Amino acid sequence: MKYLALDIGGTKIKYGIVDELGNVENSNSTDTEAYKGADYIIQKIKKIIENLIKEYDNIKGIGISTAGQVNSEEGEIIFATETFPGWTGVKLRRIIEETFNYPCYVNNDVNCAALGEMWVGAAKNQRNFLCLTLGTGIGGAIVINGNLFTGNNYIAGEFGHITLYENGEKCSCGHRGCYEQYASTLALVRRSEKEINYKEKLNGKIIFDRANENIEPYKTVVDNWCEDVSLGLKNLIHIFNPPLIVIGGGVCEQGDNLIYKIENKLKTMVMPSFLKDLKISTAKCTNFAGMLGAVYGLKEKLNED
Secondary structure, eight states: OEEEEEEEOSSEEEEEEEETTSOEEEEEEEEOOGGGOHHHHHHHHHHHHHHHHHHOSOEEEEEEEESSEEETTTTEEEEOOTTSTTOTTOBHHHHHHHHHOSOEEEEEHHHHHHHHHHHHSTTTTOSSEEEEEESSSEEEEEEETTEEOOTTTTOOOOGGGSBSSTTOSBOTTSOBSBTHHHHSHHHHHHHHHHHTTTOSOOOHHHHHHHHHTTOTTHHHHHHHHHHHHHHHHHHHHHHHOOSEEEEESGGGGGTHHHHHHHHHHHTTTSOHHHHTTOEEEEOSSGGGHHHHHHHHHHHHHHHHO
């Protein structure tokens, strides 16, 4: 049997078919065009699903990873930012199930990424771990005894909004000093562009490449950024005492280079007993993590039923 998977992001909708072993086939993507509103996105994903169903006659269900806060029990979007106008309140699971008569599972993107990593990625065979994605902001997921811990209202894991610096930079959430204002990939780019007086447009890869060549100010900027990434991790490590932390997002392409920098910082910040047996790893599922996790969540749901 096969599963249809979608990952609805701020810029792209990724989709494809996933088999029972977590292999992805017939993957593709299209622009989200979220600014056109919820009805437009819904029609777009309906068309994607319709076309894939025509190609496969052995689809067992549909798994969807999406940006925003999600009630995974109901498959409803609890809250989405202004970049997804009209997405808040959308009962996505019900819409898809009523349209196509297939079981559907919907969860938020970072929770799905964590499930994908647990199924076939960096957290395979691991029952307890934290997952962070460093991108425009910082997302988080908590896995305890093989299950997502989502809190009272399905929104636990907003690591990006723990306070790093009191009265620090203003965050999009309305508060100040949030972790993602200092340790997201966007924050890294913003710092670098400020240092070079916005003479060129940068991205995380360019910044790290130049830092690795000991070119200033990139080397200092990356070092300071890793300090802030590690400072947030210090808080999480002392709260959860996890055996594993998986870091995703574009910066995970830095692999061991990034992990080495973070681990060295943590040695000066964290009580030694908390570092014993702690492993920090970059994500392994990369572009397919959300899709894989949505299918894993669907499989678990079907097994429960």
